Amino acid sequence: MNRSVVMIFAAALAGGCALQAQTNPLIAESKRAYTAIKTNLTKAADKMSDENYSFKASPEIRTFGALIAHIADTQMRTCAAVKGEQKQADAASKTAKADLVAALKASFDECDAAWDSITDANAGEALAGRGQRSKLGALVGNTIHDNEEYGYLAVYMRLKGVVPPSSEGRPPM
Numbered sequence: 001m002n003r004s005v006v007m008i009f010a011a012a013l014a015g016g017c018a019l020q021a022q023t024n025p026l027i028a029e030s031k032r033a034y035t036a037i038k039t040n041l042t043k044a045a046d047k048m049s050d051e052n053y054s055f056k057a058s059p060e061i062r063t064f065g066a067l068i069a070h071i072a073d074t075q076m077r078t079c080a081a082v083k084g085e086q087k088q089a090d091a092a093s094k095t096a097k098a099d100l101v102a103a104l105k106a107s108f109d110e111c112d113a114a115w116d117s118i119t120d121a122n123a124g125e126a127l128a129g130r131g132q133r134s135k136l137g138a139l140v141g142n143t144i145h146d147n148e149e150y151g152y153l154a155v156y157m158r159l160k161g162v163v164p165p166s167s168e169g170r171p172p173m
Helices: 004-021 025-047 048-055 065-080 097-117 135-159
Strands: none
Touching: 025 097, 025 135, 048 065, 048 097, 065 097, 065 135, 097 135
């Protein structure tokens, strides 16, 4: 191949890659927020010690482990619904860290598949039996919920002297 042909091929390939990256810009932007909270929640669940999974910041609220279970159960239902399925998780029945971390991972696997199933073209489709909620609306709502729950987990971690993942590497205030 002569150099001109290689250059034209390379330019076409680069242009095709750029176009592909822009195929679903709404989904790509929204999924970045999901990926960030997924990272923080996964790290928080791993970082907290086994014995602190039973910790409550005050007597009338959930334990750290119950918050992880709540996140896992909510995600499983929401993300399965986006894919047109009905799934119930049973994380709320678990108390051991290993079981709850596994349930959280399974719920993130379900959500990864849900994010991979939508495009900008089908993101506005209504979920069956979920009122006026769209596929993208359900996934963005899940991300918002995850961020809210992570905020609670971060307080629990701080109370136990554990630096939350989102604060790692930052200088102390």
